[in-house]
Amino acid sequence: MDALQLTGRDRGHIVSLATPRCLVHAAVVEPFLAMRDAAARAGFDLVPVSAFRDFERQRQIWNAKYRGERTVLDRRGRRVDVGAMVPGKRVETILLWSALPGASRHHWGSDIDIVDGRLVARGYKPRLEAPEYRRGGPFAALSCWLDLNLRRYGFYRPYTRAGAGVQPEPWHLSYAPVSHRALPLMTVDLLMSAIRGTGVQGETEILARLPWIRDRYVMGVDTPPRMRSRWARFNARRPAMVRPRSA
Numbered sequence: 001m002d003a004l005q006l007t008g009r010d011r012g013h014i015v016s017l018a019t020p021r022c023l024v025h026a027a028v029v030e031p032f033l034a035m036r037d038a039a040a041r042a043g044f045d046l047v048p049v050s051a052f053r054d055f056e057r058q059r060q061i062w063n064a065k066y067r068g069e070r071t072v073l074d075r076r077g078r079r080v081d082v083g084a085m086v087p088g089k090r091v092e093t094i095l096l097w098s099a100l101p102g103a104s105r106h107h108w109g110s111d112i113d114i115v116d117g118r119l120v121a122r123g124y125k126p127r128l129e130a131p132e133y134r135r136g137g138p139f140a141a142l143s144c145w146l147d148l149n150l151r152r153y154g155f156y157r158p159y160t161r162a163g164a165g166v167q168p169e170p171w172h173l174s175y176a177p178v179s180h181r182a183l184p185l186m187t188v189d190l191l192m193s194a195i196r197g198t199g200v201q202g203e204t205e206i207l208a209r210l211p212w213i214r215d216r217y218v219m220g221v222d223t224p225p226r227m228r229s230r231w232a233r234f235n236a237r238r239p240a241m242v243r244p245r246s247a
């Protein structure tokens with residue numbers, strides 16, 4: 001992926017799937033569909049609610065939160081009024097649950113938010129909140145199946161730790177052979193080139209904190225476990241999948 005692709009400003013690395021309908025990195029198609037088939041055999045309907053998201057979409061989400069037009073939650077998942085916060089605090093609060101435009105793993109197409117489509121078909125509206133994936137929650141059974149099986153297909157969960165940085169997101173899966181190589185390319189300079197003058201609200205506060213934001217919210221993720229799966233090897237043979245920055 002080049003600089004524009006890493007920051008969601010170009011979609012040359014992305015392909016569109018019809019079933020299930022989603023946009024993902026070209027290298028993710030086969031392992032994701034294989035995992036989805038296996039999940040189907042176990043009785044689940046593994047459906048992406050969000051996969052590739054471009055810079056513009058992330059900018060809209062960010063700006064709506066910054067202006068208080070979209071719900072913002074604190075660390076404990078409670079609604080907060082961002083309008084009452086000074087701009088720096090506002091930026092830090094939004095970052096708990098939303099990526100900075102240009103810094104979202106969804107720009108890479110390697111990361112997918114999933115639900116069990118069986119429940120959605122029966123009218124359940126997913127909120128993408130941790131209790132839905134815990135014991136007793138509607139997606140607990142799928143989550144359990146993923147715990148046991150996702151590594152086999154090269155996937156892992158990058159957000160499992162409470163505390164500093166992004167809060168736990170059990171719905172967010174990442175295809176390690178692509179994302180693990182993309183991560184170190186997310187330099188402060190790259191993020192700055194995506195943010196400066198592109199209409200992201202809170203720009204001054206963001207740029208003043210960029211090294212901190214990168215350390216905490218971009219690099220502060222779980223490392224993928226060692227994988228010896230067929231899908232991990234499949235990708236290791238194709239180093240051209242993730243190219244170094246070219247621009």
Ligand SMILES: [Zn+2]
Pocket residue numbers: 106111112113169171172
């Ligand atoms: Zn996600």
